[in-house]
Amino acid sequence: MEKKTINDLAIFSGPRLFDSLRSIGQLTAPPVEAYLEILRTVYEARNLTNDGALVRRLEANLCDYHGVQNCIALANAGLGLTMLAQVFAGGRAGEVIMPAFSFRGLPHFVRWAGQIPRFCDVDETTHGLDPASVAAVISDRTTSILAVANFNSPGCIDELSELGDRHGIPVFLDSVYGLGCTYKGVMLGGYGRAEVYSLHATKLLNGFEGGYVTTNDDNLAEVLRWQRNFTFPGWRPETLEAGCHVLGTNAKLNELHAGMALLSLERLQQTIERNKSRYKVYQEIFNGLEGLTLLSCGDETGEQRNYEMVIVELGAGWPLDREQTLSLLRAEGCAIGPYYSPALHRSEHCPPGCGDLALPVAESLSNRYLQMPVGEQMSTGDINALGGLLRFARRHGEAISARLKTAGRAA
Amino acid sequence: MEKKTINDLAIFSGPRLFDSLRSIGQLTAPPVEAYLEILRTVYEARNLTNDGALVRRLEANLCDYHGVQNCIALANAGLGLTMLAQVFAGGRAGEVIMPAFSFRGLPHFVRWAGQIPRFCDVDETTHGLDPASVAAVISDRTTSILAVANFNSPGCIDELSELGDRHGIPVFLDSVYGLGCTYKGVMLGGYGRAEVYSLHATKLLNGFEGGYVTTNDDNLAEVLRWQRNFTFPGWRPETLEAGCHVLGTNAKLNELHAGMALLSLERLQQTIERNKSRYKVYQEIFNGLEGLTLLSCGDETGEQRNYEMVIVELGAGWPLDREQTLSLLRAEGCAIGPYYSPALHRSEHCPPGCGDLALPVAESLSNRYLQMPVGEQMSTGDINALGGLLRFARRHGEAISARLKTAGRAA
Numbered sequence: 001m002e003k004k005t006i007n008d009l010a011i012f013s014g015p016r017l018f019d020s021l022r023s024i025g026q027l028t029a030p031p032v033e034a035y036l037e038i039l040r041t042v043y044e045a046r047n048l049t050n051d052g053a054l055v056r057r058l059e060a061n062l063c064d065y066h067g068v069q070n071c072i073a074l075a076n077a078g079l080g081l082t083m084l085a086q087v088f089a090g091g092r093a094g095e096v097i098m099p100a101f102s103f104r105g106l107p108h109f110v111r112w113a114g115q116i117p118r119f120c121d122v123d124e125t126t127h128g129l130d131p132a133s134v135a136a137v138i139s140d141r142t143t144s145i146l147a148v149a150n151f152n153s154p155g156c157i158d159e160l161s162e163l164g165d166r167h168g169i170p171v172f173l174d175s176v177y178g179l180g181c182t183y184k185g186v187m188l189g190g191y192g193r194a195e196v197y198s199l200h201a202t203k204l205l206n207g208f209e210g211g212y213v214t215t216n217d218d219n220l221a222e223v224l225r226w227q228r229n230f231t232f233p234g235w236r237p238e239t240l241e242a243g244c245h246v247l248g249t250n251a252k253l254n255e256l257h258a259g260m261a262l263l264s265l266e267r268l269q270q271t272i273e274r275n276k277s278r279y280k281v282y283q284e285i286f287n288g289l290e291g292l293t294l295l296s297c298g299d300e301t302g303e304q305r306n307y308e309m310v311i312v313e314l315g316a317g318w319p320l321d322r323e324q325t326l327s328l329l330r331a332e333g334c335a336i337g338p339y340y341s342p343a344l345h346r347s348e349h350c351p352p353g354c355g356d357l358a359l360p361v362a363e364s365l366s367n368r369y370l371q372m373p374v375g376e377q378m379s380t381g382d383i384n385a386l387g388g389l390l391r392f393a394r395r396h397g398e399a400i401s402a403r404l405k406t407a408g409r410a411a
Numbered sequence: 412m413e414k415k416t417i418n419d420l421a422i423f424s425g426p427r428l429f430d431s432l433r434s435i436g437q438l439t440a441p442p443v444e445a446y447l448e449i450l451r452t453v454y455e456a457r458n459l460t461n462d463g464a465l466v467r468r469l470e471a472n473l474c475d476y477h478g479v480q481n482c483i484a485l486a487n488a489g490l491g492l493t494m495l496a497q498v499f500a501g502g503r504a505g506e507v508i509m510p511a512f513s514f515r516g517l518p519h520f521v522r523w524a525g526q527i528p529r530f531c532d533v534d535e536t537t538h539g540l541d542p543a544s545v546a547a548v549i550s551d552r553t554t555s556i557l558a559v560a561n562f563n564s565p566g567c568i569d570e571l572s573e574l575g576d577r578h579g580i581p582v583f584l585d586s587v588y589g590l591g592c593t594y595k596g597v598m599l600g601g602y603g604r605a606e607v608y609s610l611h612a613t614k615l616l617n618g619f620e621g622g623y624v625t626t627n628d629d630n631l632a633e634v635l636r637w638q639r640n641f642t643f644p645g646w647r648p649e650t651l652e653a654g655c656h657v658l659g660t661n662a663k664l665n666e667l668h669a670g671m672a673l674l675s676l677e678r679l680q681q682t683i684e685r686n687k688s689r690y691k692v693y694q695e696i697f698n699g700l701e702g703l704t705l706l707s708c709g710d711e712t713g714e715q716r717n718y719e720m721v722i723v724e725l726g727a728g729w730p731l732d733r734e735q736t737l738s739l740l741r742a743e744g745c746a747i748g749p750y751y752s753p754a755l756h757r758s759e760h761c762p763p764g765c766g767d768l769a770l771p772v773a774e775s776l777s778n779r780y781l782q783m784p785v786g787e788q789m790s791t792g793d794i795n796a797l798g799g800l801l802r803f804a805r806r807h808g809e810a811i812s813a814r815l816k817t818a819g820r821a822a
Binding site: 029032035036039040043044075076077078079082086104105108109111112113114201208209230231232233247248249250252254255256257348349 | 440443446447450451454455486487488489490493497515516519520522523524525612619620641642643644658659660661663665666667668759760
């Protein structure tokens with residue numbers, strides 16, 4: 001419903017713009033009948049969990065998709081990051097270099113591997129690890145470098161890989177938001193020592209839950225297959241030296257998830273196309289809206305992008321601060337948040353002793369952005385309705401801000 | 412097919428007794444239509460992964476089943492053991508006391524939590540931690556005690572709990588094989604600080620994959636719910652002190668698994684009854700077979716048992732050694748193994764520096780047993796056929812053994 005006066009805003013007890021939540025997740029799913037048919041087959045085969053036929057097919061198809069030699073399907077992406085950090089550390093308790101402007105799970109994942117995070121600053125353009133910041137902190141305590149691909153760029157992969165090679169330190173990528181994207185014209189999947197992807201239901205490729213690692217390193221692939229299955233002796237790679245420090249875990253993906261991911265993979269390009277259509281509508285809206293700037297996903301470079309996220313920057317011309325804008329939109333039914341905020345070294349996810357750092361770019365970026373609702377729940381009509389709301393908020397910004405402050409004082 | 416001469420044995424190229432594998436897993440599953448119907452609902456609701464309606468219902472039903480205040484559903488049981496070892500350690504790198512005669516995953520699970528295993532000897536009768544062996548090694552490095560419930564006994568729970576209380580050290584239970592069993596007449600689930608169960612497809616309660624923790628400690632339950640969801644701030648328990656050392660992970664169970672587990676839970680008592688029928692047939696067979704003794708599951712004590720496993724002891728009257736017996740049965744189509752062998756401190760799963768111990772009971776038990784095929788793949792007719800094969804092997808043991816040795820030398 002269009003807002004006539006600020007009393008019509010949901011935050012001031014008006015009717016909500018969206019009657020069900022619009023979120024930041026992809027939430028796509030293939031037709032239910034196709035999925036149930038796959039499950040019937042799985043059910044009858046009774047090989048449900050341990051390296052079943054669908055898991056093998058998914059791994060093969062993902063190898064094709066990424067143009068990479070090995071894919072190791074896992075129960076989730078976080079386990080993949082933990083496993084790689086553990087393998088690369090080779091039994092040492094050290095530091096994993098990672099960006100301070102990123103997903104809040106990252107410092108936890110490496111700590112399970114007996115490592116602590118060494119937060120580095122990020123590049124203003126790619127939002128990924130700044131090679132100079134990394135070079136400055138590499139030491140004999142560094143056991144690996146975890147680079148992160150963002151929605152707008154895979155980051156400075158060549159520079160980081162070269163840095164890693166020079167110091168003999170493995171570089172690996174959290175490529176969860178880089179699925180379907182290219183770096184220098186080549187599909188992500190074979191960069192660094194390994195890359196990690198997610199199959200979570202809110203992500204571009206939906207396996208309900210799950211993740212996978214891609215790598216061109218055959219030995220590493222064998223180690224990961226052994227590691228995900230408790231390091232049971234029958235799976236031990238023949239090439240592996242005695243006394244290695246690989247810890248076993250249960251990180252197997254099962255057939256329920258592999259079946260769903262297979263169907264989603266068949267439809268991935270269409271999903272990306274739908275994302276692109278939505279992104280184009282958002283582009284038009286923010287082109288005409290002073291104070292809010294859409295961050296480019298980087299497709300103007302000719303690189304492939306997945307259009308999975310829509311991030312806007314709040315500028316001087318926008319009349320509300322970020323908290324106010326968030327409250328306003330959440331009240332209308334947008335399940336959104338700020339983007340990678342606060343920076344990890346300033347957050348409660350920072351382990352003791354790891355946060356006393358000045359990382360100006362990460363700190364600045366973490367204060368500037370807002371995520372917009374995306375994915376299959378967000379129709380073109382919804383996006384235009386949201387555009388209307390934002391224009392309304394722009395026009396009545398001072399009055400809204402004043403009333404929110406009064407309400408805040410009264411509360 | 413009945414064997415007439417030893418040439419008829421599959422190991423000597425005769426036809427196999429079982430044309431498809433008979434395993435040590437339960438592999439039960441509710442009717443496929445019931446499961447697909449649940450999935451259709453889940454699919455349409457689109458709340459697939461994060462604390463959905465089925466997960467909540469499963470947790471509530473498991474609380475009722477175990478008679479316990481809290482159940483926390485997890486992606487698998489190993490994650491539950493790791494999470495508890497991590498929480499109990501409170502940020503310290505220490506030792507988790509555990510039995511040396513147990514599942515080979517255990518030392519790995521606690522190492523992910525930054526702990527090393529301190530292997531202890533087990534009790535000859537319960538096969539669980541021997542309280543005297545535990546008392547002898549408790550030190551200021553001990554961060555927790557991991558007791559394991561076995562198919563034949565939940566172990567010395569009272570003695571271990573008392574020991575833990577006296578030293579202020581949390582005791583927790585791997586109760587994966589104790590599901591449906593009682594200790595002093597009370598259903599397992601509320602013992603120690605917490606218990607961990609599995610929902611793996613090969614276990615008694617089939618969720619395809621998954622696990623859960625039960626506990627009467629409300630604060631611990633809140634911490635685990637927070638921990639399984641990346642320790643995201645929105646889930647942080649209000650009671651938790653600042654600066655706590657809880658590491659976040661992705662250990663959420665999703666609706667696909669919860670739906671299956673709910674159906675399996677409704678049928679759990681029938682599954683146990685079918686296991687009991689099979690166990691009784693095995694009892695008759697081994698009563699009449701010199702040299703192989705069926706280990707009692709302990710139901711003669713009046714305690715409830717789940718009859719999930721069938722373990723036999725090879726005695727002096729049995730003409731083949733364990734390796735020979737295993738080879739013979741595997742060739743006939745039995746996907747079986749020795750039982751908890753080798754002892755963990757003697758195995759490749761023992762971390763460097765943790766194995767220089769004399770644990771005579773664990774070492775002795777680990778050399779004595781063999782697991783028999785069980786579960787839904789094993790009909791009463793199959794068990795009787797296996798009995799016939801074993802009686803044949805008993806009668807022709809010397810000839811079989813001699814021929815296997817000749818073949819071994821020739822190879």
